[in-house]
Amino acid sequence: MRYLITGGGTGGHIYPALSIARSLKELDPEAELLYVGTATGREAQIVPRSGLPFATIASGGVVGLGLRQKLRGGFRAALGVLEAMRHIRRFRPHVVIGTGGFVAGPVLAAARVLRVPMVIQEQNAFPGVTNRLAARWAEAVFVPYEEARAHFPARARLVRAGNPVRPEVAEATREAGRAALGLDPRDRVLVIMGGSGGARDFNRVAAEAVLRLQVDRLRVVHITGERYFEQVKAQYGDRAPFVTLLPYAHNMPEVYAAADAGLFRAGALTLAEIQVRRLPSVLIPSPNVTHNHQEWNARSLERRGAALVLREAGLTADALAQALTAVLTDEAVAGRMRAALAELADPDAGREIARQIVAIAGRRSR
Known part of the structure; x- marks a missing residue:
């Protein structure tokens, strides 16, 4: 199976993604993984050190910024969607996994356009904009707190699972x-x-x-x-x-x-x-x-x-x-x-999330 993972900007998005990746490899040693981030985010330093293949796209934030910065961020995000589509077509993932941050938006949008199943892992009780917007199309949205449920669309497929933590x-x-x-x-x-x-x-x-x-x-x-x-x-x-x-x-x-x-x-x-x-x-x-x-x-x-x-x-x-x-x-x-x-505490969160992702990938491969 092939899994494309995205999330970045802060360690709070990157490390859960790496924990999920680690659990996927433990469950399926033959799994192929690709991490997509930006060239300037913290993921560009952290992810390659983990040994995961790493690819980049352009992206930019729009929340809480001035008009000029929003326009610049929106343009970069649109460019990022096209770049993410190229990565997806080349890698052909069975599932795209997003953990948040503005880099995840273009990748999840590209997955939606190309009809690749996606899953989302949200870390906070009040979810980020990217995850809230993409949740309606996700096969599963993993949330650590029940309080998060009120902030997602009613039809989102929410699954209670703790935040993945390094063993x-x-x-x-x-x-x-x-x-x-x-x-x-x-x-x-x-x-x-x-x-x-x-x-x-x-x-x-x-x-x-x-x-x-x-x-x-x-x-x-x-x-x-x-x-x-x-x-x-x-x-x-x-x-x-x-x-x-x-x-x-x-x-x-x-x-x-x-x-x-x-x-x-x-x-x-x-x-x-x-x-x-x-x-x-x-x-x-x-x-x-x-x-x-x-x-x-x-x-x-x-x-x-x-x-x-x-x-x-x-x-x-x-x-x-x-x-x-x-x-x-x-x-x-x-x-x-x-x-x-x-x-x-949910010390097995990463493995449980990975199990469900593997099941979704299995349905995709039939």
Whole structure:
């Protein structure tokens, strides 16, 4: 079978696509895969390192942009449809799989024109524009939260399935994680991460809150993002010898495994990973994302008792320190979160999605 995969712009679209690709190869070692992205998106660096064949198209965004940028994005997207049609005709996929981002729009449109079955994997409680528009033509739309159902067309074929997570996240052990970070097994470890690129205001209030914490044997791993590393380092100064500062972490499975609690944004991939790890966390959704989807994600967990959620606007260091103290030291609070996260966790999501994609491909090949 041949599978064409598309999705890009952010890791939240790319890594679920790669997890699905990995599961497809595990189910069918003879499967042929092609990943279609843009030459300028993060997928252009990430996907080739995974070993998948990679092809490019032009594409551009139109949401939340000025008129001139919308026209430019629309023109590039139209060109992308033609380029995607050429890739589809050459590769002849049995199924096209889209995980979102503006690169997915032209590819899914091309699949529709050429009558190739498509499936969609949505990561967020509030789905992106591309996936909402394409959902009416999809053989299946995989969603991680029931809350997403209200935002899709009534006739969309929705399937509840968690966000695919790398198996390494679930497999990493606490002992290996502590050893990798040079942490004592007796330490109380807090991990802070504001997304792969970091976030200025998030980092600032996080550091201020950490300096107010009164927790025995506290160790903090603060992943700042490369852009903000020096700024956060200056903010801590010499007042926080218990803080390990990292601009980026390439070993996130071990970092999660080492942690007792976390402070994060509410990107879909991060939430899927803390669910798999059952990691009690405080979430500060980014206010700078399309359709405020991170707050929708965070509130989905909050309603189930799986996380504490604080809005960035007006957030004080004292309020954040109080919330962090609760998840670090109050076993009743942390225990309820772990139980709720266990109910939400779907570590086999990638394999289940892949099984259903293989079935759709099988019908196509008859």
